[in-house]
Amino acid sequence: MRTPVRVGVFGLLGSGNLGNDGSLEAVLGYLSAAHPDAVVDALCGGPEVVTARYGIPATRLHWYRGEYRTASRAGAIAGKGVGKLVDVVRTAAWVRRHDVVIVPGMGVLEATLPLRPWGFPYSLFLLCASGRLLGARVALVSVGAAAIGSRPTRALVRWSAKLATYRSYRDGPSRDAMRAMGVDTARDEVYPDLAFALPTPPASTPSGPPGQVCVGVMAFHGGDDDRARAEEIHRRYLEGTIRFVRALVEDGRPVRLLTGDACDRPVVDAIRDAVDSPLVTAAEAVSLADLMKETAAADTVVATRYHNLICALKVATPTLALSYAAKSDALMARMGLGAYCHPAREVDADRLLEQFRELEKRSTELRRTLAERNQDAARRLKDQFTALTEALFPTTDHAQTLRKAP
Template sequence: MTSDETPLRVGLFGLFGAGNSGNDGSLEAVLDHLRATRPGAAVDAMCGGPETVATRYGIPATRLNWYRGEYRTASRASAVAGKGLGKLVDVVRTAAWVRRHDAVIVPGTGVLETTLPLRPWGFPYSLFLLCLTGRLFGTRVALVSVGAGRIGNRPTRFLTRWSTRLAAYCSYRDVQSREAMRAMGVDTGRDEVYADLVFALPSPSANESAGLPGPVCVGVMDFHGSNDERDRAEEIHRRYLDGTTRFVRALVAEGRPVRLLTGDELDRPVAAAIVDAVGSPLVTVAEAASLADLMKETACADSVVATRYHNIVCALKTGTPTLALSYSAKSDAVMAEMGLGAYCHPVREADADRLLAQFRELERDSARLRRTLAERNLAVARRVEQQFTDLAAALFPAAGRTDAPRETT
């Protein structure tokens, strides 16, 4: 770039900096790639926690929503009015932010799924505004290695379908995500499947996991079911908490040290409840503030039993035998992809006895599984590298090239 050229302006869009380590890890993967391949680019973010993102990653950041209570339940008339006004203000704010960029990237995460409770006028609406204003102002919007699922709620399905149609580029982290969008009437003929962006992050050094026997890492989650299970949310949560607590208690009875992992600030009360219920010094909670911290924990473990998707990904990436307490098909998909498809347990059952039996089988098969994970990680790393190569070609094409809108069938 010569001194009189305007630097490339790239925006990163998502729920970063809001306490979810998986979202932040996806941001970090793309940011690392941009810094390595386009060091002259001006990069900033529109996100859920701008203060955290600006401090942690050193880039300018703008708040995703004008109304600060956007993701809190509105019980008072003033809060309802604030949310309503915020939807209008966000149209102008999003348009102004998008217009300043040559391209905007939505890095990974499950932005096209509703496996957890989600209101249509929350993030689905924000994503729709991004893709719509990107199309209007000629800013190329890319949904990169995203997760998707079949959506039952009509307003959410409408917003999600139109977001993918208006985006200039879309790729998925697994085949089932692409198939889910196709089943909802989206033309996915040009969309490729790669892998979760978190697999691009560096792993801990091998010597960090070598040596003395390690603990069992148990990743917990504030799980209350999916968007379509709101009427049974508390029942689902109680069953999950009870089953996980019984499993941890059984490990402690065998003298096994247990490290509880979280992936979101919402998970911390769940970890605290298990610690209190088991009442043993063998159970501790890891203070992991990032996916790098989580990977260090899983790399040092003998084995991992995890619920939250990116806890599972961290464990698989570090080559640690993993059992998934699976709450959605995305967990089953990544486990199968990494050769551990037999080690999934449905989270809505959380049967401590059967979970313990699966865990013992996992540990008996540990040596073979570690070899399998080493091989699969090499293949996945190559796919993520290819994703970045293809993304660059799509986002920064030769001058004069334009793309037609993505069609729905």
């Protein structure tokens, strides 16, 4: 009798970011279909949430519970320092128990949002180094990457990628960024984001009012290199978004505010307080499936967070991106909406309204384009899962792949 393959999933999962959890859900769907005998557990940011939602055992990513809180007191600083040492042992012990470890999507090789090198980049390096030393196959699957200014962060990201057994990227610029950082990407492929493998909500009569616009917001403060002007960037983003929402309301358009992370809620509250209209409501989405239902009910979507964009595009709703990184531009171009990007750092409400109105004029045409691009994304992700099986799982397990992955 063959011993079941032991598979671990790793990342900031269950921590409130719906995009990260959507990537996990896609990989769990693949494992269930292609490798149903695999024994799966997680090393992640929110183990209680992952276990409750997905039914797999989960271990906390960091020994020190305050890892992502700013340490100002001596005790907190000491706790973080000790935690870094303890996590070396904890991570290696967890990796040792697995044959395969999958990092499902996410922007694990980028710093497009504020990021400290000794936070997640250090954890990812420990994972990949442990996998190489202990013989576990580590896969970075449809991940995001970008140029990184901080030398310590760049070094940790580069070595993590080099030590991984398998790498694929969610867009071409991600692969280009890793090549520029000195990683040999000759055998690395580009596939769509894993969220495109999730089920699309069944078509139904739109539940939102006629003319509803979904506006996806974000607690945006710039990237890792923008710390000195983070508050200015956030103020300009918020002011521009408020002006845009107010203009929609003045035209009688119902606006539904969307988030993608727990930290976005203050932005929703600020917009609702500033506009002060019953036409502005807020969604309470707890998954990408919820976000897809919201965007499917809208005439048009304007969104900032990457996975808000994916949800709208996946249900073929005309979408305009408030773009804060190359990944958003690449996604929109791949889906045929490259002309409908607006810089999140410099939100010009008047120009945004012009782009919005142009987008709505082409709504019927763009819905057809999105339907075609979604079919292509689904085919490409089937190729991704086939390649993943060939790279990571023993040949004796390949018979399981006769079952089609989602």
